[in-house]
Amino acid sequence: MVEPLLDIKDLDVRFSTSEGETRAIRGINLSLNPREVLGIVGESGSGKSVTALAVMGLLAKNANVTGSIHMGDRELLGMKDRQLSSIRGLKIGMIFQDPLTSLNPVYSVGWQVEEAISAHQDLSKEKRRAEAIRLLELVGIPRADDRVDDYPHEFSGGMRQRVVIAIAMANNPQIILADEPTTALDVTVQAQVLEALQVAIDQSHASLVLITHDLGVVAGLASRVVVMYAGRIVEIGTADAIFYSPAMPYTHGLLGSIPRVDDDGGARLRQIPGSPPSMIGTQPGCPFAPRCPLRKDICLTEEPALRSVSSTTGTEAHQAACHFASDVVTMPLASMFPDTSDDHEEPPQ
Amino acid sequence: MFTYVLRRLVQSFIVLLIVMLITFTLPYFEPNGILAPAYIVLGSHISPHAVHVWGVQNGMFHPYYVRFWNYLDQVFIHFNLGVSYKQNLSVWGIISLYVPRTIWLALSSLILTVVIAIPLGIYQASRRNSVVDYVATGTAFILYGIPAFLLGILMLQFFSFSWTHLPAQPPDGVAPWAMFTNPLGFILPVMTLTLLSIAFLSRFMRSAVLEVLVQDYVRTAKAKGCSSRQVLFRHSFRNALGPIVIILGLYLPGLLGGAVVIESVFNYSGLGIQLVTAATSLDVPTVLGITLLVSILTLLGNLLADIMLGIVNPRIRVEGSGR
Ligand SMILES: Nc1ncnc2c1ncn2[C@@H]1O[C@H](COP(=O)(O)OP(=O)(O)OP(=O)(O)O)[C@@H](O)[C@H]1O
Numbered sequence: 001m002v003e004p005l006l007d008i009k010d011l012d013v014r015f016s017t018s019e020g021e022t023r024a025i026r027g028i029n030l031s032l033n034p035r036e037v038l039g040i041v042g043e044s045g046s047g048k049s050v051t052a053l054a055v056m057g058l059l060a061k062n063a064n065v066t067g068s069i070h071m072g073d074r075e076l077l078g079m080k081d082r083q084l085s086s087i088r089g090l091k092i093g094m095i096f097q098d099p100l101t102s103l104n105p106v107y108s109v110g111w112q113v114e115e116a117i118s119a120h121q122d123l124s125k126e127k128r129r130a131e132a133i134r135l136l137e138l139v140g141i142p143r144a145d146d147r148v149d150d151y152p153h154e155f156s157g158g159m160r161q162r163v164v165i166a167i168a169m170a171n172n173p174q175i176i177l178a179d180e181p182t183t184a185l186d187v188t189v190q191a192q193v194l195e196a197l198q199v200a201i202d203q204s205h206a207s208l209v210l211i212t213h214d215l216g217v218v219a220g221l222a223s224r225v226v227v228m229y230a231g232r233i234v235e236i237g238t239a240d241a242i243f244y245s246p247a248m249p250y251t252h253g254l255l256g257s258i259p260r261v262d263d264d265g266g267a268r269l270r271q272i273p274g275s276p277p278s279m280i281g282t283q284p285g286c287p288f289a290p291r292c293p294l295r296k297d298i299c300l301t302e303e304p305a306l307r308s309v310s311s312t313t314g315t316e317a318h319q320a321a322c323h324f325a326s327d328v329v330t331m332p333l334a335s336m337f338p339d340t341s342d343d344h345e346e347p348p349q
Numbered sequence: 350m351f352t353y354v355l356r357r358l359v360q361s362f363i364v365l366l367i368v369m370l371i372t373f374t375l376p377y378f379e380p381n382g383i384l385a386p387a388y389i390v391l392g393s394h395i396s397p398h399a400v401h402v403w404g405v406q407n408g409m410f411h412p413y414y415v416r417f418w419n420y421l422d423q424v425f426i427h428f429n430l431g432v433s434y435k436q437n438l439s440v441w442g443i444i445s446l447y448v449p450r451t452i453w454l455a456l457s458s459l460i461l462t463v464v465i466a467i468p469l470g471i472y473q474a475s476r477r478n479s480v481v482d483y484v485a486t487g488t489a490f491i492l493y494g495i496p497a498f499l500l501g502i503l504m505l506q507f508f509s510f511s512w513t514h515l516p517a518q519p520p521d522g523v524a525p526w527a528m529f530t531n532p533l534g535f536i537l538p539v540m541t542l543t544l545l546s547i548a549f550l551s552r553f554m555r556s557a558v559l560e561v562l563v564q565d566y567v568r569t570a571k572a573k574g575c576s577s578r579q580v581l582f583r584h585s586f587r588n589a590l591g592p593i594v595i596i597l598g599l600y601l602p603g604l605l606g607g608a609v610v611i612e613s614v615f616n617y618s619g620l621g622i623q624l625v626t627a628a629t630s631l632d633v634p635t636v637l638g639i640t641l642l643v644s645i646l647t648l649l650g651n652l653l654a655d656i657m658l659g660i661v662n663p664r665i666r667v668e669g670s671g672r
Pocket residue numbers: 015016017022024042043044045046047048049050051060062213279
């Protein structure tokens with residue numbers, strides 16, 4: 001087996017807030033292999049961003065983090081800010097959700113890419129500028145040498161996100177964390193930005209962690225997918241396993257909520273009824289039980305552990321946290337949740 | 350940028366006219382109307398005839414709008430602010446005599462304030478809720494709550510009478526360079542005004558930096574691997590500068606107002622004392638002249654702040670020149 005690039009063990013993140021302690025991440029184990037694309041999906045508030053920010057050491061001050069995050073033989077958790085900044089940008093690059101706010105309005109885009117370069121490399125002024133232009137070209141900024149001195153407000157959202165991608169790949173990091181890189185963008189621009197992301201990982205030979213609440217986005221890129229719910233991993237497996245034989249009712253629900261274009265031209269959304277549990281305190285049983293159509297008595301009293309799914313797909317790495325995973329995995333897709341549209345929808349591919 | 354400055358200049362001029370109109374109109378509300386100064390200039394027992402003659406001499410019997418028009422003509426066409434009723438001097442003479450002293454007072458405390466308050470605010474923001482932050486915040490609130498004259502008196506009490514023996518008042522005479530030949534006497538007034546301004550400005554600097562620190566682009570900078578020092582100065586400070594420049598521009602009148610009060614407490618003979626004396630003795634031309642000057646300085650300060658803001662923030666620069 002290959003040595004993982006990043007190894008997260010028993011990660012637990014609590015925030016102290018005025019309303020009490022929010023348990024945002026509840027014991028996550030996850031490893032990232034070299035040169036893989038790992039998708040992380042889940043509804044809003046499931047802890048996707050918090051996981052990524054914990055890796056970067058960028059969580060807010062009110063966060064209390066336990067567990068371990070190993071990169072090679074270095075423990076990232078509890079590292080001093082000074083040491084962390086030698087990893088940020090150099091070993092791990094990060095892309096954020098909102099390209100409109102993630103660039104500093106008072107500096108030119110070129111300056112901001114150059115700053116990323118000079119944080120870790122000693123280059124002459126001219127070389128640095130040339131490198132910034134090269135990076136901007138790579139991510140698909142047309143006439144990059146003309147536009148390098150433009151300010152962020154002169155760029156569209158999609159263009160700004162490309163700049164952020166250029167910044168993230170500037171030092172050929174081993175890992176790129178992309179936190180909902182396309183959520184804030186127009187559908188038409190999304191594909192282009194994902195393409196730029198693909199270029200970035202090809203160029204720097206990086207592994208990509210692609211966070212999104214849209215399974216459609218990971219479908220094309222990810223080789224492995226993690227499904228998060230209420231601060232836990234509830235299912236993990238190859239993209240094939242997750243998309244074709246999900247073993248957790250929540251994943252079934254997510255698959256059903258990929259909007260697809262119908263014959264009549266309207267996008268239909270199958271929704272999971274109910275909402276995620278409160279992140280304050282702990283309820284007994286499976287966190288998804290209150291919304292689960294297959295709920296049995298045991299689901300309300302005992303929390304299921306993340307276990308290998310013995311199924312027809314038979315992959316060892318397919319794990320799910322459901323008491324009835326081996327039954328769920330055999331169920332046809334999109335049959336579990338009531339259809340919110342009146343006509344039948346095909347299962348997503 | 351040029352059209353922007355031009356537009357702002359025109360706006361400033363209109364504001365100036367409004368200010369002049371108001372100060373020009375106010376004397377009409379004196380018990381004896383605009384003839385009231387006659388009783389102070391000539392003495393309170395003068396005959397109605399003498400008052401009438403004084404009124405004719407000073408053109409008081411023209412209609413209100415004619416008088417205002419004449420005043421505008423006198424100020425803007427002939428650059429003449431008139432002659433003081435009280436002192437045997439032109440208003441311009443009074444101003445040129447006293448304004449350097451006030452400017453020295455205001456300017457030196459403004460510079461001190463910027464030099465102290467901005468780093469203090471940044472430090473407080475980067476060490477939020479530390480002991481230093483709490484102490485500085487508490488002190489600032491107390492200073493902010495104290496009226497200027499009271500702080501001046503307290504400073505006198507502590508530094509001049511009790512602890513050290515700093516001169517209680519600056520040397521007399523109107524030479525502005527006395528500040529350099531005899532700096533000791535200026536310490537207390539300058540210090541008092543500086544403390545008041547710091548109390549005001551460091552709060553803004555702190556909150557401006559705090560606001561910037563939670564912005565997404567600061568997180569991006571950290572994610573690049575910038576050190577916390579680089580994040581603080583390149584990103585937070587630079588971005589907080591915009592609001593601070595605005596605040597400074599808006600604070601200028603406050604600073605001049607503070608200077609006026611400080612001047613009376615420390616008997617520092619500058620424009621402030623002249624204004625107060627002129628106002629209490631109904632020396633209308635002097636009051637009008639000094640008000641006009643302070644208004645012009647204030648408007649110029651604001652304009653300067655806006656131009657600097659354009660330099661600091663490329664977005665405003667573009668919007669300004671785009672129209
Ligand atoms: N600084 C903080 N203080 C308190 N609670 C926080 C803080 N940051 C995150 N949380 C909480 O942690 C939980 C997980 O948040 P997170 O941002 O990881 O969600 P997410 O999965 O990224 O959702 P989204 O799709 O909306 O981005 C949420 O309940 C959120 O309220």
